[in-house]
Amino acid sequence: MIRRRPGRVRRALIRLLAGATVGALAGLAVAQAAPSATAAPAGSAxxxxxxxxxxxxxxxxxxxxxxxxxxxxxxxxxxxxxxxxxxxxxxxxxxxxxxxxxxxxxxxxxxxxxxxxxxxxxxxxxxxxxxxxxxxxxxxxxxxxxxxxxxxxxxxxxxxxxxxxxxxxxxxxxxxxxxxxxxxxxxxxxxxxxxxxxxxxxxxxxxxxxxxxxxxxxxxxxxxxxxxxxxxxxxxxxxxxxxxxxxxxxxxxxxxxxxxxxxxxxxxxxxxxxxxxxxxxxxxxxVGSNCPLGSDERPTTGSELVADAVTSWQAALCPSGKVYGYTELGEPDTRSRLGTDKTFGLGFTTRALGADDGTSAPSGTTTYAPVALSGAVIGFTIERRPKAGAPEDIRKQAGTKVESIRLTPRLVAKLLTESYRNSTWGSVLGGKAAHGYGWAKNNPAGLASDPEFIALNPEFAYLSVAETPATDTDLMTALGHSDSARAVWQWILADKEARQFLSGVSDDWGMRVDPYYSTNADLNPSGLAFEPAHVDEYPKSDPWCTVPPGTDAPKDARQCMTDFHPYVDDMHAGALHTRRADTLWKSTWDPLSNPPAYRSPGPQTVGSRFVITVTDAASAERYGLQTARLRNTAGTFVAPTATALTEAAKSASGKDVAEITPANAKAKGAYPLAQLVYAAVRPGSLKADARADYAALLRYAAGAGQVSGADPGRLPDGYAPLSRTLRDRALRAADALLHYKGPHSTGGDSGSGGTGGADTSGGTGDGSGGATSGGTSGDGGTGADGGASATPSAQASYDGGKAVETTAAGNTPADPANPLRYAVPVGAALGAFAGLGAPFAGGTRLRLPLRVPLPGGRTVTVVPAFTLPERLRRRLP
The missing domain is CATH 2.60.40 (Immunoglobulin-like)
Known part of the structure; x- marks a missing residue:
């Protein structure tokens, strides 16, 4: 028998009325803010x-x-x-x-x-x-x-x-x-x-x-x-x-x-x-911008990890009048500029301001909002080229792609420290090592012949790889400082075997680290210990230079390690060149060019391609790269799936910005190089309209921007949708921006929003860092407009160049067949209908005050905060 509690009908009527009202107003607001064109569904096979x-x-x-x-x-x-x-x-x-x-x-x-x-x-x-x-x-x-x-x-x-x-x-x-x-x-x-x-x-x-x-x-x-x-x-x-x-x-x-x-x-x-x-x-x-002409652009800058997501969001926001530029910048530089440049606008980072060695958080309020969950990956293009005498099942797969490999922190450390024999190309010839390179003589020529790698990936015992600087002796890496590089080194340091290898202890098969990367100062020829705990880049420390063997180049045409293993501009470029199987090494001497010089032979030959890179999950997905399974702290080899990224995010901790650290991602299914990206804003340096526009971006990123899909405006492959807790935190950060009342804010703020320091809680077990930090003291000055320009940027700043300009599909805002004329009445009607159903949807607590976003980043308070009489209260889960 079902017992009906007294007052249940009364509560249902109250929720029905509130839901209908809110639904109608929300529908109207959404209709007003709707873009002028709708994207078609993603293409099917x-x-x-x-x-x-x-x-x-x-x-x-x-x-x-x-x-x-x-x-x-x-x-x-x-x-x-x-x-x-x-x-x-x-x-x-x-x-x-x-x-x-x-x-x-x-x-x-x-x-x-x-x-x-x-x-x-x-x-x-x-x-x-x-x-x-x-x-x-x-x-x-x-x-x-x-x-x-x-x-x-x-x-x-x-x-x-x-x-x-x-x-x-x-x-x-x-x-x-x-x-x-x-x-x-x-x-x-x-x-x-x-x-x-x-x-x-x-x-x-x-x-x-x-x-x-x-x-x-x-x-x-x-x-x-x-x-x-x-x-x-x-x-x-x-x-x-x-x-x-x-x-x-x-x-x-x-x-x-x-x-x-x-x-x-x-x-x-x-x-x-x-x-x-x-x-x-x-x-x-x-191709090109679909933004209304003459719109002010709000600049955003920072982490490459968010680049594909922001590019997608731009396409959805532009038709509704919101223009957000994006400039890629390493996270350490982003934090530095955000803390000192009052015209900086919004920056994307994975760490809080003041987290870097030798820095401190600036005074005043910094608002943080989680916007994306992705990570660094080891991407590759590897094709099977069976050795003579390989088993029949291997020979039948000749020319096909290797779909997965397993890598340990020590294997990645070997690649990043140029420790394979053929990485320092020409240092060992005919069994004789050059002066100072005796350590390389008995090391494997490359990854594919490393016994540690073969033990984890047995089929490579039967595959032939031309182990040169262009194949398996190094990782293609991006130039510059980044939190992704820091995460890779932190993952390596979290592993005992890798730490011992870097200190100079040989692996189980006798392979030794290149001494220029030794963490033991007594072994390092520079006299200084390599300190990966403080490294956020991929250094090429070995000074080896030589005329590449077999090129017939003159004696003064020497190449060094940055020639053998060129940097790429960023992780996106690394993914693109790995897809093309082009490592950029200019390995062919051309005596007929004017002047004579080395030139690139171009992409590797089909059927025997072998290129590996450190890239980001979104770029790897974009260019169809296979990705390695990496061993995490729990000893499990994990691929960078959305589930594995989400599992890692549960381990995030920290006061203002909860970070995912490889050592703490101890769940068996956690991907060790997952990273949470935050939008960081210094509201005391911005005018009210700029804060409102950034709040609108955060609202979109926390809402429709977390729906996975290929359509413009959706969350591209390579990202995991944020948890409900993280999305709510981003929305609260948007409110904090919108209603900021610091002493140096300017313009017409509306509502009774909080001041700085409204939420400085630490991690909650799901990667939910604090929404704001700092007090209410201003940063000086009279505020800035965020560096907005009159027209949107035409070109994204990361490699691939115009390949990643803002793209959008659908009609332009001036289309005479614009369906927006139906949006207001239909949106309001649908909103009211949705409101009628809201009381029966269940599962979510109604949070008050309830605000509905309007065009331009404004909000309207639909239901204020209030306390129900005791007899009408209900205990919610």
Missing amino acids: VTVAGRGEFKDMRFTVDRTSHLTSQAIKVSWTGGTPTTFAGTSFNTDFVQIMQCWGDDDHSVPGNPGPPRTQCQYGASPTTDRGNWPGNQLDDTRQVFYSADPTNYGEDNRYGAAQPPGVPGEVPFKSVTGETVTTNTQNNRFFNHNTTNEVDFARTGANGHGEEYFEVQTANEAPHLGCGAPVSQNGVTKPRSCWLVIVPQGRLDLDGKPYADHSQVNAGSPVSSTNWQNRIAIPLRFNQ
Whole structure:
């Protein structure tokens, strides 16, 4: 029997009335603040079938809409295993390219672009000894034939050439400029910039997979993908095409190639091969700003860990009149500037001001709001190249990607300290070590041959890796100071084995640390101990310099460690170059250049790529990198999944900003390099309108900005949504900004918001750092507008450059078909309806006072704080 408590109906009526009122007003407010365009759902996977010889093949692209500069996965089934002529691809492989333009009507039933408008054919022009192409299948060269019967022959181009001399299929840019000769290294794209996939292997099981780097108009302006185009008064981002050309083993007369000993494949843009092409439309987010002209920009600066999230949020906030610039800056520098520069605005950090060695928190109020949960990762592109005599199951996987590896803190320490024998390239030759490098003589050549690594990743005992500075002897790292670098070193120091290795103790197999990184001053040639506890960068301390062996360079053309292992600008760049398998090492001496110099050989050869990097989880996801499982304090190897990031966040602690430290992330499922990112603001230095705008950003970040998804405005892959506790803390920080009443605040603050120091609680077991810190004393001065500029920044500051400009989809605010005219009445009606249902939703305490955000960062108090009579109170969980 159910007992009904006295007054239950009365309480339900009260909650019903409050819920309906709040719902209606909230619906109205949301309608007023709604952006002028709504984003379409994220693109789903597309699967298409081949034709003719390839009719049994099925090609799947995992994402085809809402694209920006990123990697998408192309996979296929039902193929015939690839064959080789020596080391060159011979038959049954796949080629992939990106193209622009309208349907050329060349393949009935499968619309696609003209072959002259495809970015393809930029293979190496020199040093092709290890390149697996025949200079036809990897270029735009074709042989003319009025009635072509062989792959690579063409019925149009090359007719003016003498017999036996190839012609070239022209390339036409979106601007109309056309290249007709020397297309292999043309002014629009070359071997170092093209995204074409010349050779993708089909495995023994008929399956294949390749990650394809999609390029927008910023990276490939000659394709123009994502650039705004207007048609019939409507402006939309330009769509493009992904084109797949399978190469087979039959001539067009249906008979097999007669000679299997030679390479038979021809150019995929020849008229014969083009008949087999499969074209899939690609739809892009608009490149460039979708912000209203003339809007003031509120600058935000700081941690790269939040870059992809802020870029996404910008796209959703711009149409509603909120313009937020973003400039990447290392967290230590961000904290320094935020504490001293009164025009700084909002900074993103993982630590509180004053947390760095030799610094102290500034006087006055600093407001902190948790906005993102992500972390540093070890990302990689590794392909299997079996050794002679490898087991059959390993040999069948030749050319496929390694999906996962396990790494310990000591293994990462070995990579970061340049301790592998071939890291100091040329220091050990023919079994003889250079002076001072006897320590390297008996060390493994690289990670792939390290017994510790093989014990954790057994298949590498059967894989062949060219262990050079361009592969497995070091990690590609970013230049500069960052909290991510600090977290990596803190993770290393939390491990006893790694600490012992750094101090000079050999590992179980006799490997020794490069003494220039020894924490034992007696072993370190510099006479000083390396102190990773105070390091927030990736130093290259070894002074080794030499002429790289085998280059035939003159004696004065020496290279040093920053040449062998170049820095990248940031973690985003590390992910991009790892996807391209390009370590940036200029390893080839060119005596014919003016002046003679080293040059880059470009990306590594397909089938034997091996590049590893320290990057962030969002960039790794963006470019489709595989990521390592790292051993945490509990001894568990954990991947950087959203669940593992969330588990790590539970261990966060600290007074004003709760930090995740690797040593304290002791749960078995906690990812050790997870980091919470906070927005930090000095409200005493800002005018009321700037504080209101930053409060609006925090509200969005804590609300819709925590919904995972690919649409603009959502939380991209590589982030874990914040817990309810953290989101509530961010909202309270937004309130603290909005209602700040310090002695130097200016402008018309409204409401009775608190003063500084409203919430200085420490961590609560879920990573919830304090919302504000400091007292109410001002910072001096009369306040600043946050450094706003009249127009939004056109370019993001982190590497990839214009690749990460604010992107947005949908109509512009001036669209005459703007659905916003229905937003107010419909929003209010839906709000009232939602209010009626609110009392029955349950599960959440109604927090008072209840404020509803309005456009411009303003709020209205809908339900003030009050105390119910004792008889109406109910104990809530």
